Amino acid sequence: MTEERRNRGDRRGKPRRRTDRKVTAGSKLDLILDVTRRLMSITDLDALLRDMATATTQLLDADRATIFIVDRDRGEIWSKVALGTGAGEIRQPIGVGIAGAVAASGETINIPDAYDDPRFNPEPDRRSGYRTRSLLTFPMTGQHGRVIGVFQAVNKNGGKFTADDEETLSSLGASAAVAVENAQLVAEQRRLWTTLIETLAVTIDARDQQTAGHSQRVTRYAEVIGRAMGLEGIELEKLRAAALIHDYGKIAVPDQFLLKPGKLDEAEFEYMKEHAEKTGEFLAHLVFPQDMRDVPVIAAQHHERMDGKGYPRGLPAEQILLGARIVAAADVFDALTAPRYYKPAYTLERTLDLMDTMAGDHLDPAVVAAVRRHVHDLEWTLDSMKHTWPKPDDEGMEAAPESGLSERDQGSARS
Structure with a gap:
C-alpha cells in the first residue's frame, strides 16, 4: 500500500x-x-x-x-x-x-x-x-x-x-x-508410455544390424526438422513418437526379406512395402493418449509421396500429415548419411543434393527447404549419432558396389 x-x-x-x-x-x-x-x-x-x-x-x-x-x-x-x-x-x-x-x-x-x-x-x-x-x-x-x-x-x-x-x-x-x-x-503414465514406444523401436533395430540405430537417428533428425518448421509442445512430442516407431511394421517382415543383402525381386519388394501398413495396424492396438492419437497415422504414412505414388495407400499430398512428411525426409536423410551394406556414408553435400532432386515428387519441398536452412543443426546431430552406425565388421556390412538408395530406403520412389 x-x-x-x-x-x-x-x-x-x-x-x-x-x-x-x-x-x-x-x-x-x-x-x-x-x-x-x-x-x-x-x-x-x-x-x-x-x-x-x-x-x-x-x-x-x-x-x-x-x-x-x-x-x-x-x-x-x-x-x-x-x-x-x-x-x-x-x-x-x-x-x-x-x-x-x-x-x-x-x-x-x-x-x-x-x-x-x-x-x-x-x-x-x-x-x-x-x-x-x-x-x-x-x-x-x-x-x-x-x-x-x-x-x-x-x-x-x-x-x-x-x-x-x-x-x-x-x-x-x-x-x-x-x-x-x-x-x-500423469507424468509417470507418460514416462511409461514413452518407455514402451522406445522399447518397440529397439526391438526393430535389434533385428537388423545393417540398420542398427536407425530409429534413434531418424527421431533426432525429425526433431531438428520439426523445430525448424515451427513445431513445439505436443506436436513435437507426437513427431518424436511417430519417428521412433515408424518402422515397427517390419516386425512382420520375414528375415529372408528383411536381412537379404542383395537386391529384392519384385515379389520380395512388395512384401517389404507392407511394413508401412503393418505399422499402422499394429499400433492401432495400443491405446494412445488423447493428444497423441495421430502418432500411428504419422508413422504409417512415412512412405507416402507428394505425387500420390507412395505406399501403402497412395495418398495425395493434401492428405499426408505434416509429421509424416517430416519423418519421410528424416528417414531419407539417415539412409543417405549412414553407411549401409550397399553404400558408404554419403557426405552431407551429396545428401542434400540428392534430397533436392526428390523434392516435389517424393518429398515435401517445404520440408527439404527446412533441412537446408538448418543444415548446421542436422550436421551437429549427425556427428553426435555416428556411434550408432553399423560397424564395418557387422554381419551383412561387407563392401558392395555403391548403388544409391536401395528399395528399402527409397522404395516409394519406384513407381
Missing part, C-alpha cells in the same frame, strides 16, 4: 479501515479459489509449479517464491521454478538448509531475519547481490501425511510474514498437493 493510500485511510477513520480489511480478506479468498481452479486444470508439473510460485507471491505479497518437490528416491528436494532468481534447476539434500529441514520435519519455519538463522545459506545472496530478509517455508502434505513438497516465500513486502500468511499457505497447500500428485501421476 502506498503512503498516499495509507494517509487517505487514516483520514476516513477506523470504521472504514475495518471495511478495507474485510475487502482484502475477501479478495484473498477469491484469489485462493481462483488459483485452486487453475491448479486443478494443469497437468504439466513444470507449468503447475510456475503457477503455484506466482500465486504464492501474490497471496503473501512476497518478493520471490520457490516451490520444491520432494524426490525420495534420491533423498533430495528439487525445483525448476525460483521466481526472480534466474536460476535453473535447484537440488539439495532433504534435511539440509531451511527448505530441506521443512521437507524432513513437516514443520513450518517462519524467520523474520534469515541471517539470524544458522540453517540459512547466504552464498546465493553473495553471488547475486540479493538480500534475503524474511522467509516463510511451509510443507506441502500429500496422501498418507507425507511431505511431497515445500513452499518458500522470500521477503514479505513491508515487514515479516505473519500467522495469517501461514494460514493462507495452509489453504493453498491442500489443493496444491492434490494438483501436484495428479501431475506426477
Whole structure:
C-alpha cells in the first residue's frame, strides 16, 4: 500500500479501515479459489509449479517464491521454478538448509531475519547481490501425511510474514498437493508410455544390424526438422513418437526379406512395402493418449509421396500429415548419411543434393527447404549419432558396389 493510500485511510477513520480489511480478506479468498481452479486444470508439473510460485507471491505479497518437490528416491528436494532468481534447476539434500529441514520435519519455519538463522545459506545472496530478509517455508502434505513438497516465500513486502500468511499457505497447500500428485501421476503414465514406444523401436533395430540405430537417428533428425518448421509442445512430442516407431511394421517382415543383402525381386519388394501398413495396424492396438492419437497415422504414412505414388495407400499430398512428411525426409536423410551394406556414408553435400532432386515428387519441398536452412543443426546431430552406425565388421556390412538408395530406403520412389 502506498503512503498516499495509507494517509487517505487514516483520514476516513477506523470504521472504514475495518471495511478495507474485510475487502482484502475477501479478495484473498477469491484469489485462493481462483488459483485452486487453475491448479486443478494443469497437468504439466513444470507449468503447475510456475503457477503455484506466482500465486504464492501474490497471496503473501512476497518478493520471490520457490516451490520444491520432494524426490525420495534420491533423498533430495528439487525445483525448476525460483521466481526472480534466474536460476535453473535447484537440488539439495532433504534435511539440509531451511527448505530441506521443512521437507524432513513437516514443520513450518517462519524467520523474520534469515541471517539470524544458522540453517540459512547466504552464498546465493553473495553471488547475486540479493538480500534475503524474511522467509516463510511451509510443507506441502500429500496422501498418507507425507511431505511431497515445500513452499518458500522470500521477503514479505513491508515487514515479516505473519500467522495469517501461514494460514493462507495452509489453504493453498491442500489443493496444491492434490494438483501436484495428479501431475506426477500423469507424468509417470507418460514416462511409461514413452518407455514402451522406445522399447518397440529397439526391438526393430535389434533385428537388423545393417540398420542398427536407425530409429534413434531418424527421431533426432525429425526433431531438428520439426523445430525448424515451427513445431513445439505436443506436436513435437507426437513427431518424436511417430519417428521412433515408424518402422515397427517390419516386425512382420520375414528375415529372408528383411536381412537379404542383395537386391529384392519384385515379389520380395512388395512384401517389404507392407511394413508401412503393418505399422499402422499394429499400433492401432495400443491405446494412445488423447493428444497423441495421430502418432500411428504419422508413422504409417512415412512412405507416402507428394505425387500420390507412395505406399501403402497412395495418398495425395493434401492428405499426408505434416509429421509424416517430416519423418519421410528424416528417414531419407539417415539412409543417405549412414553407411549401409550397399553404400558408404554419403557426405552431407551429396545428401542434400540428392534430397533436392526428390523434392516435389517424393518429398515435401517445404520440408527439404527446412533441412537446408538448418543444415548446421542436422550436421551437429549427425556427428553426435555416428556411434550408432553399423560397424564395418557387422554381419551383412561387407563392401558392395555403391548403388544409391536401395528399395528399402527409397522404395516409394519406384513407381
